[in-house]
Amino acid sequence: MKTFFKIISSLILLFIASLITYITYLYIQNPVVVSRLGGVIMGNNPGIPEVVKANNTFPVKVATSKSISTQSIESAIQFAEKTDSHALLIFHKNELQLEHYFPEYSKESITSTASMHKSVLAILIGIAIEQGYIESIDQPASDFLSEWSADKRNQITIRQMLQQSSGIDFPEFSFHPLGEWNEMVVGDDVMKITINQLYEKDPDTEFAYNGINPQNLGLILQRATGQRYSNYLSENFWQYLAEKDSYVILDSEENKMPRMFCCLDAIAKDWLRVGILILNKGILDEKRIVSESWIEQMTTPSKLNPNYGFLTWLGIEHQEQRIYNTKSTATAFHSEPFIDNDIIYFDGFGGQRVYIIPSKEIVIVRTGDIKMDWDDAKLPNIISKGIL
Numbered sequence: 001m002k003t004f005f006k007i008i009s010s011l012i013l014l015f016i017a018s019l020i021t022y023i024t025y026l027y028i029q030n031p032v033v034v035s036r037l038g039g040v041i042m043g044n045n046p047g048i049p050e051v052v053k054a055n056n057t058f059p060v061k062v063a064t065s066k067s068i069s070t071q072s073i074e075s076a077i078q079f080a081e082k083t084d085s086h087a088l089l090i091f092h093k094n095e096l097q098l099e100h101y102f103p104e105y106s107k108e109s110i111t112s113t114a115s116m117h118k119s120v121l122a123i124l125i126g127i128a129i130e131q132g133y134i135e136s137i138d139q140p141a142s143d144f145l146s147e148w149s150a151d152k153r154n155q156i157t158i159r160q161m162l163q164q165s166s167g168i169d170f171p172e173f174s175f176h177p178l179g180e181w182n183e184m185v186v187g188d189d190v191m192k193i194t195i196n197q198l199y200e201k202d203p204d205t206e207f208a209y210n211g212i213n214p215q216n217l218g219l220i221l222q223r224a225t226g227q228r229y230s231n232y233l234s235e236n237f238w239q240y241l242a243e244k245d246s247y248v249i250l251d252s253e254e255n256k257m258p259r260m261f262c263c264l265d266a267i268a269k270d271w272l273r274v275g276i277l278i279l280n281k282g283i284l285d286e287k288r289i290v291s292e293s294w295i296e297q298m299t300t301p302s303k304l305n306p307n308y309g310f311l312t313w314l315g316i317e318h319q320e321q322r323i324y325n326t327k328s329t330a331t332a333f334h335s336e337p338f339i340d341n342d343i344i345y346f347d348g349f350g351g352q353r354v355y356i357i358p359s360k361e362i363v364i365v366r367t368g369d370i371k372m373d374w375d376d377a378k379l380p381n382i383i384s385k386g387i388l
Contacts, residue, residue: 171184173330
């Protein structure tokens, strides 16, 4: 028996030594990626936070009477609690019916909401078009991305990038710490990965949800306006609605490029305000922030995916396992059809969500721990059924 335990102990020590050697090798190859991956596992940002200033809070009226049944509210809280949520907010008919924070979290808590940022970027593209910085969504992206002007990428339009149908190549998820996907997500030069992706398919032939299109759209926005992304976001959008400063995440001090395909870290109530802006078709507190026609375009189904507009998801056709792209096995689970097929929603990795139901004047925000089995149908259907 002693011999057996010695063998087991030796194998464990050998495994630990091998693991340390491997991590050391990876760190020598790329210390930034390896250290940031370790930091992300510990709950840290995948880069350097840069502030997006808030200024003029849009007030959210708190309800004095219930317009959603107590049973539905309680069911929603129970579901949110079971899925390790941080915040659950429910807004109906211009009033906040629920503002609930779970233990260890409060209205000041900021949760990383990943790809929910994409829908904010889409709004900013609309504002930039209205201001004349961008001619139209059918303008070639290469008018701003000179790196694309001498090859077939010069066929790609801004519209196709907004609809994730550009045909541009993109790195697929990989467990290899030094793979291209991790370089994009936590590396110190995001533009090296995103601007250099190659033409893979003809535009408008395949829907492929990825981070390359929005990241390059953010670069277009910076080049078109001549402003840093965080400044443009603050001055043209965030200052009109937000209660608290938010943060974009830069790749490095040297390059100072925000990750615009993800990583707008903000409090839950400010995400609610973004949802209310969509619900109100571009207006907050009687002030127009973006045109009604742009919100309509953002939330109109694209040719290749009836459940996708401009960097924003729609719930028109039921798909039990919603597919992101053909390179990934990841899907989003919908246990049942949405009760309301006009639903609009921001999809952040692991169940970060803003649901907007225009026909019922509802906005729901859920932030929380990453849940790989998140059920997209649950919260909006629970609330929709409970309207009094």
